[in-house]
Amino acid sequence: MTGPAAPAAPAEGAPRRRSLVERVRAVALLPAIAIGLALVIGGIVIILSSPLIRGFDLALPLVAYRALAEGAFGSVNAVVNTLVNATPLVLAGLAVGIGFKAGLFNIGAQGQFLLGALSATVAAIALNDASPWVAIPLSLLAGMAGGLAWGFIPGFLKAFTGAHEVVTTIMLNFVAIHLVAGVISGPLRGAEVTFARTDDFAAAGLPLLIGRNGHLGLLFALVAVPLAWWIIYRSTVGFEIRTVGANPDAARYAGMHPRWITILTMSACGLLAGLAGAGEILGEVGYMPASYGTTVGFDAIAVALLGRAHPIGILFAGLLFGAMQAGAGLMQVQAGVPAQMVGLLQAIILFFLAAELIVRQVLRVRTGDGELVPELQTVSQSYGDQASR
């Protein structure tokens, strides 16, 4: 990113370079409108359902949103909790967003997340007696490798058989669920536990850095975002990824290899989601359950879309959803509004982003930028093209 633009008047005739404020406005205006509209509609839902909570109350949305904000930012622990919730969302959001850049719809972040968690668990259990200096890096590497493998499969199938990644990744999500259940309730089941889970990790647990639960994993997201940005926008591979995403045929004529880019991108996506899973299981949970109820992989789709598939955007979107998840508990306790309101807000935000054309027309918004994520055109339109490969 360049620094803030110089205030000097542009030279006559030269194309005027847009200032940072203008550029941020162009990129962030529609997502901001979507978030605002979602809060309004969420408020209406809260008012309509208030008779079921504590009698009809027009002010209940304000009480609820205030509790939500307090739970997310009200104290040091709350802020740390927001960051802890945001970390897997940002990493898995990158796993979906980078896929978008290559014209791939990775619905499999959920499965890659689980495989990352499972592989990290296997390593962590095997290295229980080792030094943390050995156990932590090796377990994280194992997690990344597991996620990578789960991303490689759909990438390979897409490249060489034409099987669409949307379907194969959905199927692999379910295979992952059963694989985790089979391994954890079978060979890895702990000796001193009452339900199907592993024993607590000894050496491979991530150390706490800040607050009540701010573990080492927070740093992964901070490193991954600029790294992903550099790879996508400044490296040769990134250029090829974006070219394949924009137009695979043009990329092929330019001498690039869309097949290998597809495999490489899906593997990288899997690696990121796997790291998210490994960080979550080693840092936040501390053991691996046989049925790991998480929706990170699906929330990641919302994060990637809200962040317009741009690493910086994904960082902010992940922080927003992380904050909402962190505050949801306090909202339920203080205002009696069920925590599921957060999922509802997510869905409504996505709805307005998907219907952006209508939103633009109705609100007469004019921004310089075109579609939300232009590469998405390549994605679902290729759904029926399996025969042509």
Next chain:
Amino acid sequence: MDAIYGIPILGLVIQFVVYLVEAFPVLAPTIVAAATPIALGALCGFMNERSGVVNIGIEGMMLTAAFVAWWTASVAAQLVPDLRLAVFGITLPLLIGLTAAIVAAMLVSAVHAWLSISVRADQIISGTIINIFAVAITGYLNLLISQQSPPSAGSFQALRLPSAIEDIPVVGWLVDAFITVGPIGLSMLISVIVLQVLLFRSRWGLRTRAVGEHPKAAETVGIDVIRLRYRNVILGGAFAGLAGAYLTIEFGSAFQGEMTAGRGFIALAALIFGRWTPIGALGAALLFTTSIGLERSIRFAPPEGQLGELLTAVPLQFYSALPYLITIIVLAGVVGRSLAPAAVGKPYERESKAA
């Protein structure tokens, strides 16, 4: 050497087939019951994808319908008289719940149709929105409503036939599994057969296939692509509605958060495995639920001897993962090939507009 090793393997295979044949009549009603919501969900996907619209939101549509069926039936049970019909244990509240579920799923489908066809938004995102929305709204309302512990409206009952029919070999257990079921179960079987015939034998079927494969060509012979897609997508919602209602007012009589548990996605798999035909989808759904039924059968009553040891040595979760694995294999074209309708996922723009 092969022959010597071959004989025990052959013996095991024969043992396995005998085990299946013995277990099947016992398992059949559970297998068909488990396949019913999956086949209905697949019919929803069928109506969408055959006319050129991707639908990965079947799961969300089913979940919404399951909640609405249970809730409206429960509310109706407190308000309207409990009129009872002689067949299927039909009551007025249950009928109201069923109707509401179908209407709700069709409304959700209408949103999907609007986003996919008119707004020309990404169809996979539209499905994702529906799934996230359904989990959130049903979880939200269920938490608030269940605090007041509403009464259950009960559930539809299975059809009763004279026991003489059930005593006939083979036909007996087929009837037992497919015919002596509740009204939604029966509607599944009828819908599958009717849609299969309509797809290949009616004007609607020909037009739908044309719109799903080559909308431009369809438009040039005077078919209104946009209208047919709208109609099929919204009608498809009715099947997701039946699938959801099946879970809460026929198979069971209560709602739980996220109770569809991936059935909508297995339905998608069944549709693909069944090569986008109703009969194929039903067959795939039955195959998938047989695999899951087998897990239970092996867990509780494994066959004796060597075969039993072999089958229980495989982690039982493998049988649950099998449907997804074979779908991937079929999609990749390793064994046979399953091809989607060519225009699936592509929003349609009229020539005049594009020019």
